[in-house]
Amino acid sequence: MCFPKEMECPGLEANIRWADVFILMYSVTDKCSFDECSRLKFLINYNKRRRRLSSSARVEPPVLLVGNKSDQIADRMVTFEEGHKRSADIGCVSFHEISVRENIEEVWDVFRDAVRRWRSLTKCPRLKRSSSEVPSQSSDSPSPNIPYQQQTGGRRWEEEAPFRDRASTDGTLHSRPTWRQQQQHQAAPPSPSGAPLLERRMSISMRGSPIDN
Numbered sequence: 001m002c003f004p005k006e007m008e009c010p011g012l013e014a015n016i017r018w019a020d021v022f023i024l025m026y027s028v029t030d031k032c033s034f035d036e037c038s039r040l041k042f043l044i045n046y047n048k049r050r051r052r053l054s055s056s057a058r059v060e061p062p063v064l065l066v067g068n069k070s071d072q073i074a075d076r077m078v079t080f081e082e083g084h085k086r087s088a089d090i091g092c093v094s095f096h097e098i099s100v101r102e103n104i105e106e107v108w109d110v111f112r113d114a115v116r117r118w119r120s121l122t123k124c125p126r127l128k129r130s131s132s133e134v135p136s137q138s139s140d141s142p143s144p145n146i147p148y149q150q151q152t153g154g155r156r157w158e159e160e161a162p163f164r165d166r167a168s169t170d171g172t173l174h175s176r177p178t179w180r181q182q183q184q185h186q187a188a189p190p191s192p193s194g195a196p197l198l199e200r201r202m203s204i205s206m207r208g209s210p211i212d213n
């Protein structure tokens, strides 16, 4: 099995970035495909490291190395030992030799191994996707059981009170307004300057004045 160079396949690196587990397969009858796996592992490391730097993930994704066509004994160019050693050298989590044509159980073993490793990866909290990829479920986040738009009256919360409006100059973050406050905010008559009263009160408190109760 030979893979095209990434220049010929612009989607390759994009695919690497979204994948959580990798199976690199070569043919034991084709040295070229064997060497190509090392280059692909390098590409995976490169792309995943770049992603890890910009996210909370810390651990490398599992990569399995698989030598196919083990039934073709006479045409073999890569030995089992070479495959095993290469797997360790390039940092793969496991090595398999299989014959897709002759033994479906071996194929299942590879996929079971991949799923098992993917599961243990997703169980590890440090490997959660970055907050930009997965919406956070903090205690004050909307309930996962109720559609978000329903909970916010059809609008995103940020539209009601942007983060910067809640940030004060002393570095504290004012709590989000309650539903009642939001309703009042919407119903508040505009001030002479045109800004709603609640907004004016918030801007005063942001300058350090005590909030009137």
Ligand SMILES: Nc1nc2c(ncn2[C@@H]2O[C@H](COP(=O)(O)OP(=O)(O)OP(=O)(O)O)[C@@H](O)[C@H]2O)c(=O)[nH]1
Pocket (backbone or CB within 6 Å): 001, 002, 068, 069, 070, 071, 072, 098, 099, 100, 101, 102
């Ligand atoms: N003997 C043997 N032949 C196999 C095995 N797996 C695949 N083949 C044969 O190898 C050829 C290529 O298989 P494909 O499934 O097309 O694999 P591929 O990765 O697309 O292969 P390339 O076209 O070489 O890139 C086919 O003729 C398959 O029958 C195997 O385990 N043993």
